Structure formats: structure tokens, C-alpha cells
Amino acid sequence: MLFKFPSPSAPRETDVTDEHLYFTRRGLIGAGSAAALLPGWALPVRAGAAGGVVKGGIALRTRRTRSLAEPLTSLDTVTHYNNFYEFGTGKEDPARLAGTLRTRPWTVRVDGLVAKPRTFDIDTLMRAFPLEERIYRHRCVEAWSMVIPWAGFPLAGLLKQVEPLSSARFVVFETLRDPRQMPGQRTSVLQWPYVEGLRLDEAMHPLTMLAVGLYGQTLPGQNGAPIRLVVPWKYGFKSIKSIVHIRLTDRQPPTSWNRYGPGEYGFYANVNPSVSHPRWSQARERRLGDWFPRATLPFNGYGEEVAGLYRGMDLRRYY
Numbered sequence: 001m002l003f004k005f006p007s008p009s010a011p012r013e014t015d016v017t018d019e020h021l022y023f024t025r026r027g028l029i030g031a032g033s034a035a036a037l038l039p040g041w042a043l044p045v046r047a048g049a050a051g052g053v054v055k056g057g058i059a060l061r062t063r064r065t066r067s068l069a070e071p072l073t074s075l076d077t078v079t080h081y082n083n084f085y086e087f088g089t090g091k092e093d094p095a096r097l098a099g100t101l102r103t104r105p106w107t108v109r110v111d112g113l114v115a116k117p118r119t120f121d122i123d124t125l126m127r128a129f130p131l132e133e134r135i136y137r138h139r140c141v142e143a144w145s146m147v148i149p150w151a152g153f154p155l156a157g158l159l160k161q162v163e164p165l166s167s168a169r170f171v172v173f174e175t176l177r178d179p180r181q182m183p184g185q186r187t188s189v190l191q192w193p194y195v196e197g198l199r200l201d202e203a204m205h206p207l208t209m210l211a212v213g214l215y216g217q218t219l220p221g222q223n224g225a226p227i228r229l230v231v232p233w234k235y236g237f238k239s240i241k242s243i244v245h246i247r248l249t250d251r252q253p254p255t256s257w258n259r260y261g262p263g264e265y266g267f268y269a270n271v272n273p274s275v276s277h278p279r280w281s282q283a284r285e286r287r288l289g290d291w292f293p294r295a296t297l298p299f300n301g302y303g304e305e306v307a308g309l310y311r312g313m314d315l316r317r318y319y
């Protein structure tokens with residue numbers, strides 16, 4: 001499927017809220033209306049953003065289980081302002097270059113300290129777990145943020161199926177490594193494959209999800225097709241894309257950005273306005289599409305649900 005977007009000069013609908021707009025228009029997605037996907041009020045962040053395409057999107061059946069009373073970031077921004085170093089270090093590189101990523105066939109191996117290691121086919125996974133739509137804040141360590149309607153399922157459901165052993169304490173995630181499909185892997189800007197990790201209790205938390213879609217469609221390549229992690233109270237770099245391997249272990253694993261800059265990017269990476277990055281403050285952020293910065297919230301606003309995971313820990317030390 002190929003979507004073309006209306007130009008930014010198309011009429012804006014400021015008389016309805018974003019959610020209302022999205023969810024009423026959503027009904028039109030099945031009918032193939034491109035306009036159905038674009039909140040018309042959103043300010044483009046790209047100069048002269050005259051449209052763009054998302055290739056290969058397929059409408060997903062989801063049940064909305066979590067919402068936010070904040071405007072959504074436009075689909076155009078969500079799919080054209082990305083970090084995915086396998087496809088270049090520029091924000092617009094992934095949208096341009098991720099077309100070479102082949103997402104079928106695709107399997108996710110889940111093994112390590114589990115009673116029942118398994119290899120899941122992506123289509124089996126998408127059928128096995130009821131897909132939920134969850135609107136989450138998404139906050140990059142670079143101090144920009146978005147609000148995204150993800151489609152996916154809790155990671156806990158998948159982990160329960162493989163039966164973690166009592167010795168398992170951490171979960172390791174790995175992105176596909178294939179320099180033929182991922183041109184950025186022909187450079188050594190990061191060590192490949194991209195790896196990430198969570199403590200097992202963080203991985204089992206009900207907010208932690210594996211996303212297979214956004215805006216009611218399957219994930220575009222640039223956003224981590226066909227399956228990526230979403231941990232809304234952590235900086236965006238924890239949300240590893242295009243996952244092929246999940247492994248349970250008893251030791252805190254290395255992570256790509258921590259390897260790259262141990263003094264700059266910690267293992268925990270919880271959004272924390274009071275712990276600055278060594279080169280810039282984390283107290284504020286710019287919501288893409290907004291003019292003015294806003295205050296960053298502890299745990300990205302999810303503190304009520306997740307602060308208990310870190311009780312008694314010095315979050316300046318475990319950043």
C-alpha cells in the first residue's frame with residue numbers, strides 16, 4: 001500500500017481534538033483514505049514538508065487500551081524524524097533508506113534462562129497476542145519528544161510463554177545484523193548488532209510493549225519494522241528496533257549507547273529531568289510540532305506506575 005499525504009496548505013481542522021480527529025477518521029483507514037491518517041492541525045517540523053510516503057502499511061485490528069489527553073504527533077513527523085543508525089545518522093535517512101529492509105519472513109528467537117526456548121514467526125506472534133493501541137509519550141535523550149499511537153502487546157505475555165527460570169534477572173534484545181539490508185552497518189558508527197537490555201521486572205511491567213504498528217498500520221521500516229520495543233518511561237534509545245533475538249540472562253548486559261558513551265548513556269536511562277546529560281540539560285524538551293519547550297516529567301510522566309521499580313536506588317548513580 002502506498003499513501004500520499006496532503007500538502008501542509010490543506011485545510012486545518014482546529015475545531016476538533018486530535019484524538020477525536022484520529023479516531024473518527026480511523027474508520028476510513030480500511031477504505032484506503034490517506035487523509036484518514038493525518039491530523040491536519042499538526043505543524044510540520046521539516047521545512048517545506050510537502051508530503052511523504054509510508055510503504056507497506058497494512059491496517060491492524062486493535063483495541064485502544066491506553067490514551068493521553070495530549071495532541072498526537074503527526075504521522076509525517078513520526079515517520080520522517082527518526083533515529084535508526086542502521087540506516088544512517090541523519091534524522092531523515094531512515095525514511096529514505098529503510099526500503100531495503102525485508103520484514104518477511106521474520107522470526108524472533110527467545111532463549112537463554114528459560115524453560116521453553118522458542119522461535120516465533122512474526123505473523124504467528126501478531127495473531128497470538130491481541131493487539132492493543134496505546135498512546136504513549138516518546139522522549140529522546142536529545143530533548144525532543146512525540147506522542148505516538150502504537151499498536152502492539154505487552155512484552156510480559158511473550159516472556160511468560162517461554163517460562164523464565166528463577167535465575168533470570170535481565171532481558172537482552174538484539175536487532176537484525178545484515179549489512180546488505182542495513183547500509184549503516186557497513187560503517188562503524190556503532191557496534192553491530194544494536195543491543196539493548198532491561199531488568200526482568202522492567203521487562204515484565206505492564207507498560208512495556210512490543211510494538212508492531214503505529215497509527216493503526218503495520219510499522220514502517222524506519223520505525224523498527226516488523227517489531228520493536230517501547231518502554232515509555234525511558235529515553236527513546238532503549239526502544240530497540242527490528243528485533244530478531246530476545247535472551248534472558250543473570251547478568252546486566254551491555255547496551256549499544258552505553259558502550260558508545262558510558263559517561264553519557266546509562267543502562268537504566270529512565271527519563272529524569274534532574275539528571276543532566278553531561279553536554280545538555282534534560283529539564284526541558286521540545287514536543288515536535290510545538291513552538292515552545294515544555295518541562296520534562298520524571299519517568300516521562302509514568303512515575304505513578306513505575307517509580308516503585310526503583311525504590312531505594314540512587315537514580316543519579318544508576319542513570
Ligand SMILES: Nc1nc2c(c(=O)[nH]1)N[C@H]1C(S)=C(S)[C@@H](COP(=O)(O)O)O[C@H]1N2
Pocket residue numbers: 078081082083084085086138139140141175194222223224235236237238239240241242
Ligand atoms: N536498532 C536500533 N534501534 C534504535 C535506534 C537505532 O539506531 N538502532 N535508535 C534509538 C533511538 S536513539 C531512538 S530516540 C528511537 C527512535 O525511535 P523512532 O525513530 O521510532 O522515533 O529508536 C531507538 N532504537
Ligand SMILES: [Mo]
Pocket residue numbers: 083140141142235236237
Ligand atoms: Mo534517542
